Amino acid sequence: MDAVQDTSKFSEAYPMKGGDGPNSYANNSTLQKGTVDAAKELLSKAVAEELDVNVLLSSNTFYIADLGCSVGPNTFIAVENILEAVEFKFQSHGLNSQIPEFQVFFNDHTLNDFNRLFKSLPQARRYYAAGVPGSFYGRLFPNASIHFFYSTFALQWLSRVPKEVADKNSPAWNKGRIHYSNSTDEVVRAHEAQHAEDMECFLNARAQEIADGGMMVLVIPGRPNTLPHSESVGNVSFQLIGSCLMDMARKGLVSEEKVDTFNIPVYAMTPQELEAAVERNKHFSLKKLETIPHTPVPPTVSPIQLVVSHMRAGFEGIVKQQFGEEILDELFDSYLKKLEEQPSIIASGTETAIIFLAVLKRK
Numbered sequence: 001m002d003a004v005q006d007t008s009k010f011s012e013a014y015p016m017k018g019g020d021g022p023n024s025y026a027n028n029s030t031l032q033k034g035t036v037d038a039a040k041e042l043l044s045k046a047v048a049e050e051l052d053v054n055v056l057l058s059s060n061t062f063y064i065a066d067l068g069c070s071v072g073p074n075t076f077i078a079v080e081n082i083l084e085a086v087e088f089k090f091q092s093h094g095l096n097s098q099i100p101e102f103q104v105f106f107n108d109h110t111l112n113d114f115n116r117l118f119k120s121l122p123q124a125r126r127y128y129a130a131g132v133p134g135s136f137y138g139r140l141f142p143n144a145s146i147h148f149f150y151s152t153f154a155l156q157w158l159s160r161v162p163k164e165v166a167d168k169n170s171p172a173w174n175k176g177r178i179h180y181s182n183s184t185d186e187v188v189r190a191h192e193a194q195h196a197e198d199m200e201c202f203l204n205a206r207a208q209e210i211a212d213g214g215m216m217v218l219v220i221p222g223r224p225n226t227l228p229h230s231e232s233v234g235n236v237s238f239q240l241i242g243s244c245l246m247d248m249a250r251k252g253l254v255s256e257e258k259v260d261t262f263n264i265p266v267y268a269m270t271p272q273e274l275e276a277a278v279e280r281n282k283h284f285s286l287k288k289l290e291t292i293p294h295t296p297v298p299p300t301v302s303p304i305q306l307v308v309s310h311m312r313a314g315f316e317g318i319v320k321q322q323f324g325e326e327i328l329d330e331l332f333d334s335y336l337k338k339l340e341e342q343p344s345i346i347a348s349g350t351e352t353a354i355i356f357l358a359v360l361k362r363k
Helices: 030-050 052-057 074-092 112-120 184-211 232-250 256-260 271-281 302-321 326-342
Strands: 061-067 100-106 128-133 146-152 210-222 284-291 354-362
Touching: 030 074, 030 146, 030 210, 030 284, 030 354, 052 074, 052 112, 052 210, 061 074, 074 100, 074 146, 100 112, 112 128, 146 184, 184 210, 184 271, 184 284, 210 271, 232 256, 232 302, 232 326, 271 284, 271 354, 302 326
Parallel strands: 061 100, 061 146, 100 128, 146 210
Antiparallel strands: 210 354, 284 354
16 A cells, blocks of 8 residues: 655645634634535535435445634534535435434644644534544545535635745745735736646545545635736735735834745635636536625624734734744734725725635536
C-alpha cells in the first residue's frame, strides 16, 4: 500500500481564531450561522432529490465529512441538518427500520483548534465523531468511503498565496497591497490561475473519496458572475485593511517590506467559475446551483461592528503570523473607523456579494 500523503505540503494553513474568547471564531460567526440556517431548505431538497436510496441501503454506516469545519458551533448545526434530511429520505421510502448509524468526520487544517471543537460537541448527538487533520486540496479519506461531503465558507481560501505575487522580480509582485482585487492584471491572473489549480486538486481528491451514488454540497461565498473583482464587498474589505496597514507602515508601526510581501489568499469565485471547474474536471455533474438569500443583521447589532468582529476572527491568525500580535487591536480599530466613514460599503453588500450552494454528484 502507498503511504498516505501528508496534505500539509499542499497548502499553507491559516485557521480561524480558536478558543472561546471575545475575538474567537466560535463567538464571531453568526453571519455564517445565518447562511447555514438559510441553506437548510435547499440542502433538504437536494438530499430528497439527489441522494441515491440504493447507496443508503448498501452500508450499515452513513459517512459524512465536513471540510473546513473550524471550531463550531456552525458545523454541528449543519451536520444536524444533513442527518435530518437523510433520515427523512429513509422514512419517505418506508425504510424506517433501516436507518443506518452515522459517522461524521470533522476536517480542517492541522493547526485548527480541534480541542475547542471536541469540547463543544453536542452531548445528545446521534453520530460518532472523528477529527481529520489536513488540507482538503489533497486526499483525506480512503477510496470510495464518504457518502456525503459538505463544506461551507471554506472554499474561498486558496491553498496558498500564488508564488509570483510575493516575488520582487515578478511582474505579478503585489507591492503595497495585500489582496488581488485592486491590483494589476498580472496579480489578478496569478490568483485566477491558483484558484483554477486548487479547484482541480479539490475535485480530483473528492472524486476518489466519494462513495458510489454519494453527493457533495458546497456553500461558497463569492461574487455575482458579471461583477469585477474590485467591487465585491469582501474584496473591498481587504483593500481597506491593506490601506490601514500602509497607514501603519507610514507611521513606522510596521515595516513596509512586510506589507509588500503580505497577501491574503482568499478568492471570491463566481458561480460561472465553479461551473467551469466542474466541467474541466469531468468527474462530477453539477445538479444544482442556487443563490442563498441574504440573512438580515439583527437590529440590536451594528452591521459595521459585526463585519469587523467577523473579519478579525477569520483573519487575525494570518495577520499575526506576518506582523505579530501587538498590532492587532490598532489595525482592526482603524479598519472599523474606515468602514464607519464609508457606510455605503457594507450597505452595498447585498448586491456585491453572493453566497451560493452547489450540489455535485460523481459521474
